[in-house]
Amino acid sequence: MTDYDAIVIGAGHNGLVAASYLAKAGSKVLVLDGRGQPGGCASNRQLTEAVTVSDCAQWLGQFDRDIIKDLKLMEHGLLLGETKQTIALQADGNHLTLEETDVSGGGLSADDQDAYRRFRKQMNRFAKLIVQLYKKRPPKLVDQNWHDRLTLLKLGLGLKLLGREDMRDLMRIALINIYDVLNEHFDHPGLKAALALDAVTGSTMGPRSPNTVFSYLHRLAGNQLGQQGLCQVLGGMGALGEALAQAARSHGATIRLNSPVQSIMKEHDRVCGVKLDSGEQISAKIVMSSADPVTTFKSLLGYRHIETGMARRVEHYRTRSGTAKLHVVLSGLPEFSGLPATSLSHRLVIAPSMDAMESMLNPAKYGEVGGQQLFDISIPSIEDKALVSDGTHVLTSLVHYLPHSPKEGWDSLKPRVLDRLLDQLEGYAPGIKSLVTSAELLTPADLEATFGMTDGNWHHGELSIDQALMMRPFPGATQYQTPVRGLVLCGAGAHPGGGVMGVAGRNAAREILRGGHLS
Amino acid sequence: MSAESRDHMLLTTPFHSRIQQACEINDWGIWMGYTTPNAYFDVELEYFAIRSTTGVFDLSPINKYRITGPDAEAFLNRMVTRDVSKIGVNRVGYAVWCNDAGEMLDDGTIFRLGPQDFRLCSYQRTDEWLGWCALGFDVQIENESEAIAALAVQGPTSCTVLTLAGCADLNQLKPFGIAHYEFEGVPLAVSRTGFTGDLGYEIWIAPDKAEAFWDRLFEVGRDYLIKPIGSYALNIARIEAGFLQARVDFVPAEEAVRPGRTRSPLELGLEWQVDFGKALFNGREALLRQRDEGCRYRFVLLDVEGNKPADHSFILKNGKTVGTVTSAAWCPTAKSNLAFAQIEMPHGAPGDELVAEIYYQRELHWTRLLAPCKVIDAPLFNPARRRQTPAPPH
Numbered sequence: 084m085t086d087y088d089a090i091v092i093g094a095g096h097n098g099l100v101a102a103s104y105l106a107k108a109g110s111k112v113l114v115l116d117g118r119g120q121p122g123g124c125a126s127n128r129q130l131t132e133a134v135t136v137s138d139c140a141q142w143l144g145q146f147d148r149d150i151i152k153d154l155k156l157m158e159h160g161l162l163l164g165e166t167k168q169t170i171a172l173q174a175d176g177n178h179l180t181l182e183e184t185d186v187s188g189g190g191l192s193a194d195d196q197d198a199y200r201r202f203r204k205q206m207n208r209f210a211k212l213i214v215q216l217y218k219k220r221p222p223k224l225v226d227q228n229w230h231d232r233l234t235l236l237k238l239g240l241g242l243k244l245l246g247r248e249d250m251r252d253l254m255r256i257a258l259i260n261i262y263d264v265l266n267e268h269f270d271h272p273g274l275k276a277a278l279a280l281d282a283v284t285g286s287t288m289g290p291r292s293p294n295t296v297f298s299y300l301h302r303l304a305g306n307q308l309g310q311q312g313l314c315q316v317l318g319g320m321g322a323l324g325e326a327l328a329q330a331a332r333s334h335g336a337t338i339r340l341n342s343p344v345q346s347i348m349k350e351h352d353r354v355c356g357v358k359l360d361s362g363e364q365i366s367a368k369i370v371m372s373s374a375d376p377v378t379t380f381k382s383l384l385g386y387r388h389i390e391t392g393m394a395r396r397v398e399h400y401r402t403r404s405g406t407a408k409l410h411v412v413l414s415g416l417p418e419f420s421g422l423p424a425t426s427l428s429h430r431l432v433i434a435p436s437m438d439a440m441e442s443m444l445n446p447a448k449y450g451e452v453g454g455q456q457l458f459d460i461s462i463p464s465i466e467d468k469a470l471v472s473d474g475t476h477v478l479t480s481l482v483h484y485l486p487h488s489p490k491e492g493w494d495s496l497k498p499r500v501l502d503r504l505l506d507q508l509e510g511y512a513p514g515i516k517s518l519v520t521s522a523e524l525l526t527p528a529d530l531e532a533t534f535g536m537t538d539g540n541w542h543h544g545e546l547s548i549d550q551a552l553m554m555r556p557f558p559g560a561t562q563y564q565t566p567v568r569g570l571v572l573c574g575a576g577a578h579p580g581g582g583v584m585g586v587a588g589r590n591a592a593r594e595i596l597r598g599g600h601l602s
Numbered sequence: 603m604s605a606e607s608r609d610h611m612l613l614t615t616p617f618h619s620r621i622q623q624a625c626e627i628n629d630w631g632i633w634m635g636y637t638t639p640n641a642y643f644d645v646e647l648e649y650f651a652i653r654s655t656t657g658v659f660d661l662s663p664i665n666k667y668r669i670t671g672p673d674a675e676a677f678l679n680r681m682v683t684r685d686v687s688k689i690g691v692n693r694v695g696y697a698v699w700c701n702d703a704g705e706m707l708d709d710g711t712i713f714r715l716g717p718q719d720f721r722l723c724s725y726q727r728t729d730e731w732l733g734w735c736a737l738g739f740d741v742q743i744e745n746e747s748e749a750i751a752a753l754a755v756q757g758p759t760s761c762t763v764l765t766l767a768g769c770a771d772l773n774q775l776k777p778f779g780i781a782h783y784e785f786e787g788v789p790l791a792v793s794r795t796g797f798t799g800d801l802g803y804e805i806w807i808a809p810d811k812a813e814a815f816w817d818r819l820f821e822v823g824r825d826y827l828i829k830p831i832g833s834y835a836l837n838i839a840r841i842e843a844g845f846l847q848a849r850v851d852f853v854p855a856e857e858a859v860r861p862g863r864t865r866s867p868l869e870l871g872l873e874w875q876v877d878f879g880k881a882l883f884n885g886r887e888a889l890l891r892q893r894d895e896g897c898r899y900r901f902v903l904l905d906v907e908g909n910k911p912a913d914h915s916f917i918l919k920n921g922k923t924v925g926t927v928t929s930a931a932w933c934p935t936a937k938s939n940l941a942f943a944q945i946e947m948p949h950g951a952p953g954d955e956l957v958a959e960i961y962y963q964r965e966l967h968w969t970r971l972l973a974p975c976k977v978i979d980a981p982l983f984n985p986a987r988r989r990q991t992p993a994p995p996h
Binding site for chain 1 (some may be wrong): 673676677680681701702703731734735737738739881882883884885886887
């Protein structure tokens with residue numbers, strides 16, 4: 084007799100989604116997390132007594148609408164803000180405004196505007212195919228069963244229905260880079276860079292890196308599954324974590340925070356439970372890990388408990404990330420040159436050109452920090468006043484590309500880099516530095532330490548075609564179940580991967596229920 | 603490596619100066635990058651030295667890895683299919699190892715020199731795989747292939763000869779045991795192991811004493827008709843004894859290019875090597891699946907009628923090809939024509955009667971022979987002296 088049917092390691096969004104679906108189906112589920120709040124990367128950070136901000140993820144756009152409905156997250160307190168535009172800040176103040184199907188401003192040519200419409204439509208047609216695949220477990224190409232064959236059949240049919248030109252185009256671009264594709268369509272360097280940013284966020288890929296078309300399509304697929312445009316979670320991303328925790332509890336799942344898992348225990352040839360840092364041992368029929376695959380196999384289970392080939396795959400699994408997080412508390416609302424105050428609550432991105440992006444990536448590749456970075460900025464306190472006390476504001480930004488382990492070490496480097504980032508912001512928003520009352524930089528190494536993600540990679544492993552779909556995270560562990568009996572992957576390291584989607588968690592739970600592994 | 607050997611593409615072993623002198627017919631081959639004799643004077647006479655007196659085979663090129671540390675046993679146990687904890691100190695065990703797909707990578711022997719001290723002898727270079735296997739284990743792995751010279755001393759008089767060479771009470775050593783001696787101030791290890799299926803030993807010594815030991819051995823062995831033997835003679839002996847040879851009887855998985863060409867231990871008649879009672883070893887999941895779902899091939903010993911070796915023959919059942927021969931030889935002592943074959947399931951159960959399609963040539967005249975053959979369940983050569991302790995005197 085085990086203590087639980089299933090133990091879920093990690094109360095991140097995927098862990099909680101998986102737990103909710105299992106609990107909803109009647110299983111006795113325990114969720115364990117080392118942190119004091121649920122949500123994982125969808126959580127809040129208290130910057131000062133009066134200022135709260137989304138800690139890691141800052142936008143919601145890819146969270147599966149079906150999950151929101153199935154788990155009644157709205158009833159559990161989830162509140163979403165209005166859909167945001169993306170405003171690509173230009174050095175000359177002639178900014179671009181990108182929406183789902185239209186782009187304006189910046190002296191864009193009519194050709195570029197037309198091209199944008201066509202490009203988004205075509206890319207969305209491609210992404211729609213991926214969406215089909217994302218909703219299901221990834222089909223195996225060999226040893227298929229009927230379930231997998233049906234998925235492949237539908238994919239084939241979807242490809243065919245694209246028509247000859249689209250199909251040819253998809254085949255042509257699927258494995259190349261976003262740099263070449265965007266250059267085929269557009270002239271405006273700022274527009275191309277703003278689009279390319281979506282293809283490289285959370286990775287160490289530049290626009291010219293292979294696989295960036297795929298990662299762009301991944302983003303669009305999430306968008307189709309999710310909110311069809313970015314928005315803020317009111318109360319910060321932590322409110323999503325709380326709502327998910329509420330949902331899980333309402334179905335009977337137990338959530339224990341501040342309970343870090345030290346290791347996954349095995350009895351003979353199957354996983355039998357977990358051991359906490361406190362020494363406590365808890366047994367279960369299965370253990371579902373929403374931790375990334377490297378943490379799961381290397382740290383929690385240990386290489387000596389898996390076969391060598393699997394250990395080798397884990398070692399080869401790519402997890403680098405060049406994404407950092409900047410939190411800034413401001414004594415007032417900043418002004419960005421050329422940007423009306425009404426636009427400040429939208430998503431502000433700084434990405435001058437694709438070539439500039441490549442140049443910014445170069446130092447990071449070699450463990451150095453360059454002078455210029457890419458920004459993906461949110462000032463959530465404009466729409467959500469509850470995050471701050473009167474008059475103050477909080478700015479939070481994703482910053483690319485900072486290395487995980489700079490040669491110099493982050494201790495001495497961090498204050499200088501933080502200064503440099505603020506200087507760079509000052510260039511777009513003169514006077515912003517004088518408003519700064521406190522600022523904090525979370526490097527990829529900090530994100531790793533805080534959220535337990537290897538290399539601080541929120542995708543739980545680079546999203547490239549060789550680590551995606553039927554090969555995510557790697558052969559042998561692709562359909563949520565792993566070669567280790569009783570160990571299941573349910574985090575972003577499993578299909579369909581990273582971003583606040585929740586799909587991996589739901590698919591994993593479905594797979595377990597479908598296989599009757601808990602009965 | 604001597605300056606001389608650097609002048610050639612091939613390496614030479616520590617015994618080379620003596621081998622070169624002894625190799626009367628200059629029939630050289632290549633083994634693991636070393637120049638090694640195929641035959642010294644006459645393959646059949648060399649073979650008969652193994653079976654009647656003492657044959658000495660230079661084993662130095664074999665890959666030797668020293669595995670030490672607190673996790674040494676656990677490390678090996680995860681790597682190989684058998685239970686290593688059952689190999690006692692100063693004992694040797696045959697072992698095979700697979701990748702995650704249950705495909706044979708290699709076979710070899712594990713020498714347990716201490717509780718946390720092992721030597722793995724492998725046919726293949728295994729440095730990289732050992733490195734991967736070491737992830738997560740507290741072990742040190744050292745390739746000591748060049749640091750140890752080795753000779754196989756095999757045959758009915760081998761115990762006597764080695765005893766005269768200074769290995770006192772060697773006759774007390776049990777099969778698969780290891781005894782430690784000293785020779786001219788350096789350690790000399792003797793294991794009662796071999797590749798001939800006969801009474802025999804393997805000796806392990808520092809390379810700089812290799813020649814001196816060879817000289818001593820041949821000096822005391824002269825009256826016992828000691829002979830150096832080449833790889834051809836050894837091959838006959840190992841087939842007669844029913845021993846597999848990597849790269850001949852199976853393709854090591856790391857070398858296989860074409861899908862389906864690898865073999866699992868279950869398909870090589872090595873079920874006895876696979877301990878499913880162990881919670882984990884490389885290939886366990888795949889082999890369990892194969893055990894339940896069935897193998898593609900069965901590895902069999904065939905007793906072939908007549909005296910024409912069934913080299914590379916197709917094996918037929920009711921006129922249909924069901925398999926091929928991987929090794930074959932006329933075995934003089936067993937007086938039988940033996941072949942190893944891979945037979946498609948479900949054929950090849952012990953007692954099954956098959957036909958070997960043998961082609962042979964006499965003076966440009968090719969003959970096709972359809973030789974009846976029978977699947978036998980054990981090698982025909984298995985003398986009592988191989989197992990007896992004390993080893994019988996000669």
